[in-house]
Amino acid sequence: MKNVAKATKYRTIQSLNNKSEKELFHDYAINKDLAIRNELVNRHLYIAEILSKKFVNKGIDYEDIYQVASVGLIYAIERFDLSKGFEFSSFATPTIIGEIKKHFRDKGWSIRVPRRIQELSKKINGAKTTLHQKLQRTPMIRDIAEYLDCTEEEVMEAMEASQVYTPKSLDLTYDNDGEDKDVQLMDLIGDTDKSFDLLENRDFLEKAMEKLNEVEKKVLKDRFFASKTQMQIAEEMNVSQMTVSRMEKKIIEKFRKELNKSL
Template identity: 35%
Template sequence: MTAVRLPAGPRRRHENTPDTAALFARLSGLPAGPRREALVDELVRAWLPLAHRLARRFRDRGETLEDLRQVAALGLVRAVERFDPARGSTFEQYAVPTIVGEIKRHFRDHTWDVHVPRRVQELRRRVRTALGELAVSVDDRVPDVARIARQAGISEDEVVTGLGAMGSFRVLSLEAAVGSPGQDEHYTLADTLGEPEHRYDVVLARVAVQPHLAGLPERERRVLAMRFFHGMTQARIGAELGLSQMQVSRLLSRSCARIRAAVESPAADVPAAA
């Protein structure tokens, strides 16, 4: 069956979409001044439900809805001031991407670099608000934890958590300089981090193998030591011990198999040599 594309219908309008074409026509002809500012305020109030509706789309991403509404309102103000009705598009078509872009920019520039529980984010917000309120008081003293707790209406432990979150809003770059500015030697945070030590695996392997080596016959221990600790070839080992290269190869295979079995099954005893 051949699909048939129906012609696009008219764009659906929300019930609270205002008709402000006449107001924007007036705004485009007004110079800067009180009359223009008053008209901008009227248009922002008319379109504020749209901004709030767009803000709700992002409410489950770690920011409070009130903060998102403020960011969306800022985007709405910019859309009102920049909209040019002469270009032919409606204000809603222009405002939606402008407001959404402002919200996304807010998430990119002003939100957490790492995931933080919502409860901690809320404590940070309440502590920050309390600090702002205390900063405008006549008392010039730096507020202590108890005073912040009373102002924010939370416990002192919660204040400590909120203060810690305020200092953890941004991650520190590994390229950040470490040390006092007066020091002659400068290094970065990355220079203070440890690196994986691959020789640890060798140490662990030797510790695991050591007790099982003692259970091998003397000749097999010598063959293993000459091969793996002194780097001797099988032919040279055979010449030293009066064995053929084939015998040396069989001794090595049998000894390694016994030790491997013992290491992988610690409860098993090393079989006694014949």
């Protein structure tokens, strides 16, 4: 029986491997077969890998980011609608990035802190609880240092750094040196320039588009800026939809290479 089951599983995998991406998405939309979803995930894990690398050295381990990105990939597969006419990679990218940024908001440190400080900060929190029960009083810096076998300076450094883990409320007020009105923290913080991301993305697009010929530029603009379908573009160019599809994949591959260079 085991041999029969293995043979059946092997035939199923081979069958899925021979199917096109569109066929897999079509079949999955109908029966939600996990084997099909797994095949789709395996085929598109490179997207999660590429996007995860953009967030390395920002306070969270790459392995954690990649795991979150992989979950985002699964969400994208679940939500993808083949009938809309979009390429899956174009649909999946914002979904995955959204999951990664959400993870950073929920789990990340506000400022990049060395790993040794993060780990010591966690130990200090546990030491405080243990020592409070043992000493029946609030533990001093020297108590914690002795318990953790480290210096008092290291304990103080970790405790100060841990303040960036939990951001302070913007409603927090400070005395304004004798003035009638106290100053709120929100008044001391500058606004984020939302144009930074736009400029970065525009710069990447301009450099990537230099690698395209005039026909490819037209397809790119029509598909992703004018929201035209492949069929509409094919009719305008007097070519087949398959030709437009191949050109689109070629454009995405060129963009992917440029993205890898920028990481």
